[in-house]
Amino acid sequence: MTLSLLAVSMLLPAAPLPGALALLSPGGGNPMVGTLVMYGAIFAIFWFVIFRPQQKQRRAHEETIRQLKKGDEVVTAGGIIGEVVTIRPVKADATSAEDRITIKSGESRLVVERGRIVRLTSAPATAGASNA
Numbered sequence: 001m002t003l004s005l006l007a008v009s010m011l012l013p014a015a016p017l018p019g020a021l022a023l024l025s026p027g028g029g030n031p032m033v034g035t036l037v038m039y040g041a042i043f044a045i046f047w048f049v050i051f052r053p054q055q056k057q058r059r060a061h062e063e064t065i066r067q068l069k070k071g072d073e074v075v076t077a078g079g080i081i082g083e084v085v086t087i088r089p090v091k092a093d094a095t096s097a098e099d100r101i102t103i104k105s106g107e108s109r110l111v112v113e114r115g116r117i118v119r120l121t122s123a124p125a126t127a128g129a130s131n132a
Contacts, residue, residue: 064120066095073121076112080105081121087114 068074072084082103090098097115 061119065097065114065117068101068114068117068120074101074103074117075119075121076103076110077116077118080110080112082110085109 068084068087070084070086073081074084075081080103082105084101085104086102088100088102090096090100095114097113099114100111101114101117102109102111
């Protein structure tokens with residue numbers, strides 16, 4: 001029995017063939033594929049956790065600023081709180097971030113660009129609504 005194992009071991013190659021070793025390795029044939037998959041997964045995580053929510057928030061902010069109307073209470077980038085008095089568009093055909101908005105804060109009136117308004121704090125009360 002010892003002789004037969006010795007004879008069989010002499011017939012087998014000492015090391016597996018390089019192709020066979022590549023098939024048996026956990027990464028498959030090309031080690032670059034695993035690296036690319038890892039970078040792709042990291043990019044996907046960043047996209048869905050950071051970039052996508054930021055884009056949604058930016059679109060919602062732009063839509064809110066585009067919907068501004070007379071009587072809305074707003075906060076500017078400088079922290080000034082005021083009520084929208086007039087909206088003067090720079091371009092007649094579309095709403096842009098360069099539109100001039102006059103706000104009343106206290107007894108002062110300030111002209112700011114639409115793009116410098118950070119948030120809308122409250123919408124004006126409608127005529128039929130009660131404050132109770």
